[in-house]
Amino acid sequence: MPKVPLRTRLFISHLIVMAVAIIALAGISRLSTPRYFVVTLERLEGRGIRIQQMRGQILDSFTDAWARGMVWSVLLGGGAAGGISYLLSRRIIRPLIRMEQITQRFAAGDWAARVPPSDIPELHQLGHSFNRMASELERVEQQRRELVSDLSHELRTPLTIVRGYLEALTDQKLPAAPETYERLIRETQRLQRLVEDLQELSKIETGYLPVQRQTLNLPPLIQPIVQRFRDQQLTSENPKIVVEIAADLPAVTADPARTEQILVNLLGNALQYTDIGQITISAWCQKDRVWIAVQDTGIGIAESDLPHVFERFWRADRSRNRRSGGTGIGLAICKRLVELQGGEIRVLSQINQGSNFQFWLPKAT
Numbered sequence: 001m002p003k004v005p006l007r008t009r010l011f012i013s014h015l016i017v018m019a020v021a022i023i024a025l026a027g028i029s030r031l032s033t034p035r036y037f038v039v040t041l042e043r044l045e046g047r048g049i050r051i052q053q054m055r056g057q058i059l060d061s062f063t064d065a066w067a068r069g070m071v072w073s074v075l076l077g078g079g080a081a082g083g084i085s086y087l088l089s090r091r092i093i094r095p096l097i098r099m100e101q102i103t104q105r106f107a108a109g110d111w112a113a114r115v116p117p118s119d120i121p122e123l124h125q126l127g128h129s130f131n132r133m134a135s136e137l138e139r140v141e142q143q144r145r146e147l148v149s150d151l152s153h154e155l156r157t158p159l160t161i162v163r164g165y166l167e168a169l170t171d172q173k174l175p176a177a178p179e180t181y182e183r184l185i186r187e188t189q190r191l192q193r194l195v196e197d198l199q200e201l202s203k204i205e206t207g208y209l210p211v212q213r214q215t216l217n218l219p220p221l222i223q224p225i226v227q228r229f230r231d232q233q234l235t236s237e238n239p240k241i242v243v244e245i246a247a248d249l250p251a252v253t254a255d256p257a258r259t260e261q262i263l264v265n266l267l268g269n270a271l272q273y274t275d276i277g278q279i280t281i282s283a284w285c286q287k288d289r290v291w292i293a294v295q296d297t298g299i300g301i302a303e304s305d306l307p308h309v310f311e312r313f314w315r316a317d318r319s320r321n322r323r324s325g326g327t328g329i330g331l332a333i334c335k336r337l338v339e340l341q342g343g344e345i346r347v348l349s350q351i352n353q354g355s356n357f358q359f360w361l362p363k364a365t
């Protein structure tokens with residue numbers, strides 16, 4: 001079946017409606033008007049006006065005049081209505097055609113294509129919804145591109161180092177010393193950590209990470225974590241880890257495993273970026289939020305860097321942290337884990353003074 005464009009169909013449907021209206025109008029009027037006229041004439045005769053001989057003539061003249069008037073009405077009225085319905089169909093169809101062209105441009109990869117506003121409210125709303133969807137898709141596409149580019153950058157560096165070492169070993173330019181193999185192991189461990197972190201982040205972002213929220217008491221969760229970190233400290237010069245938790249701290253609604261993961265990450269970072277001083281873990285309640293803070297006296301973060309701290313792959317000093325094994329994903333994971341549990345995370349920091357990472361979890365009801 002040949003496809004008739006919507007504009008033509010809309011126009012034809014207007015014409016059909018108009019034709020039906022005209023036929024009904026003309027037909028009913030053709031049948032009823034002469035009868036009413038005869039009734040009027042009879043009434044006049046009843047009042048004594050003599051029109052007996054001329055009655056046939058008068059009726060014919062009336063029918064003739066009515067027919068002429070009708071032809072002109074149909075021609076002019078029909079023409080005007082046809083013209084208006086053509087303009088109306090065009091007015092409705094034009095933005096739809098434009099919208100279709102824009103969706104095709106968008107599908108072909110023109111991510112900036114947006115539907116212009118329309119003065120027809122329903123079409124305006126449709127265009128607005130399309131534009132919102134387009135912006136969201138554009139954002140996801142942008143993130144995907146950034147991720148692929150970041151990822152290739154992150155993978156390239158350790159791979160280049162490993163390859164360099166292996167080539168030097170093969171050419172015997174480097175002695176097969178234990179330090180060389182240790183370096184190789186470190187780089188492969190870094191790669192492994194990167195892949196594991198990414199897997200974790202991807203699970204959270206796609207919503208595959210189960211979060212089992214329950215009423216949770218924080219002190220029994222925090223103490224063993226702190227003890228584990230204290231046990232790992234080799235020298236007494238390491239920063240002291242102090243816990244300051246209010247005795248009447250209410251319980252929270254949270255997943256114990258995920259909360260532990262957040263704390264381990266923050267505490268691990270605090271130790272990594274603090275040479276001397278103290279690391280304080282505190283917790284307090286404010287309205288229906290229970291705040292937990294990990295404060296250190298380490299290298300701190302520059303003010304200009306603070307907005308980027310929770311972005312994945314972000315590191316204050318890429319070359320230095322790469323050596324220390326950081327992937328720049330830990331805080332991105334922390335942020336998402338906190339948000340998954342209904343809370344928020346923030347950081348206060350001053351360069352060379354220390355950092356204070358704080359997050360809240362909802363108080364148990």
Ligand code: ADP
Binds near residue numbers: 273299301316
């Ligand atoms: P990484 O594995 O590199 O530590 P994170 O996402 O945990 O990744 O941290 C991102 C960056 O934020 C780190 O590379 C570091 O530059 C900075 N950072 C995180 N925690 C601290 C801290 N306590 N003190 C100073 N800088 C920090």
